[in-house]
Amino acid sequence: MENVVVLGAGSWGTALAIVLAENGHNTLIWSHREDQANEINTMHTNKKYLPNTVLPESLSATSDLQVAAQHGSTIVMAVPTKGIREVCGNISQYLEQQALFVHVSKGIEPDSLMRISELMEESLAAHAVSDIVVLSGPSHAEEVVLQHPTTVTAACKNLAAAEKVQDLFMSQYFRVYTNDDVVGVEIGGALKNVIALAAGMTDGLDFGDNAKAALITRGLAEITRLGVKMGGNPFTFAGLTGMGDLIVTCTSVHSRNWRAGNMLGKGMKLDQVLEEMGMVVEGVRTTKAAHQLAMKYEVSMPITSALYDVLFKDMEPKALVDSLMVRTKKREIDEMS
Numbered sequence: 001m002e003n004v005v006v007l008g009a010g011s012w013g014t015a016l017a018i019v020l021a022e023n024g025h026n027t028l029i030w031s032h033r034e035d036q037a038n039e040i041n042t043m044h045t046n047k048k049y050l051p052n053t054v055l056p057e058s059l060s061a062t063s064d065l066q067v068a069a070q071h072g073s074t075i076v077m078a079v080p081t082k083g084i085r086e087v088c089g090n091i092s093q094y095l096e097q098q099a100l101f102v103h104v105s106k107g108i109e110p111d112s113l114m115r116i117s118e119l120m121e122e123s124l125a126a127h128a129v130s131d132i133v134v135l136s137g138p139s140h141a142e143e144v145v146l147q148h149p150t151t152v153t154a155a156c157k158n159l160a161a162a163e164k165v166q167d168l169f170m171s172q173y174f175r176v177y178t179n180d181d182v183v184g185v186e187i188g189g190a191l192k193n194v195i196a197l198a199a200g201m202t203d204g205l206d207f208g209d210n211a212k213a214a215l216i217t218r219g220l221a222e223i224t225r226l227g228v229k230m231g232g233n234p235f236t237f238a239g240l241t242g243m244g245d246l247i248v249t250c251t252s253v254h255s256r257n258w259r260a261g262n263m264l265g266k267g268m269k270l271d272q273v274l275e276e277m278g279m280v281v282e283g284v285r286t287t288k289a290a291h292q293l294a295m296k297y298e299v300s301m302p303i304t305s306a307l308y309d310v311l312f313k314d315m316e317p318k319a320l321v322d323s324l325m326v327r328t329k330k331r332e333i334d335e336m337s
Helices: 011-022 034-042 065-069 081-092 116-123 159-169 182-204 208-229 234-238 240-251 256-265 270-277 282-297 302-313 317-325 332-336
Strands: 003-007 026-030 060-062 074-077 099-103 129-136 150-155 174-179
Touching (some): 003 011, 003 065, 011 074, 026 034, 026 065, 034 060, 065 081, 074 081, 074 159, 081 116, 099 116, 116 129, 116 182, 129 159, 129 240, 150 159, 150 182, 150 240, 159 174, 182 208, 182 240, 182 256, 208 234, 208 240, 208 282, 240 256, 256 270, 256 282
Parallel strands (some): 003 026, 003 074, 026 060, 074 099, 099 129, 150 174
Antiparallel strands (some): 129 150
């Protein structure tokens, strides 16, 4: 049994805490809201994020970050990308010994263009971290809590750390592979949200399966181009954290990014969509970062570029598709390689 703390009581953080608790680990969830922590402790529910789920009685929660920091030798970071710096900076002061950090967020910080593990390395005190492992893959919280078969990847340059995370989470319904390609896993996990927004738009426009299949395929091509240029292994993008995550996020109603794109395709404005969603839509922020990365590395990313214009320059969603369809003719395989 390990002492594990999960920072973040959203749907994914809670689902992972359930997996850990059911595996017999002494698991504590940290929430920044005291009322949410009290609900988990007294009612064994988290109705805002997982309304039909009863949490294990062994699972407890706190809103005190110092209590959370001193609970676990393994710390799972399940907060939105924009909160990573703040939470890492705050928890460092309370850590008395090195901890293994596991992050499950999928995003890139605009302007700095840092991946999540890079943000954490910069924000955490050096004495506080033994290793940082990325846990990523096609995994909706709503299905994990139903114990539907789910497969993800634990990535770290130190494979021993990745294997420890594999052992912590592995169960009959939650299968974990390992990978040492941190760059590829993080880029695939982040940029699939960009393509999912565009896929939701094509569905909102009622363009059908042909258009979405093309969007997913060409989306994977541009994610791979950028990821390889940044140092990722091209085979990673054909795996769970590339093609796998892209498929599930672009085709499922569980996907926040697909739902947000769908509403944009139906004519809603971005501010209206974000207000109605009431939850973080990582793809919006990541689109800005991906657009900046494409320019920095001089990589062709036409879907990302067009989506950037829709989100931040008021381009109409239909014009996005039109602009992609009338591009200069190209050879498919040459462009992908």
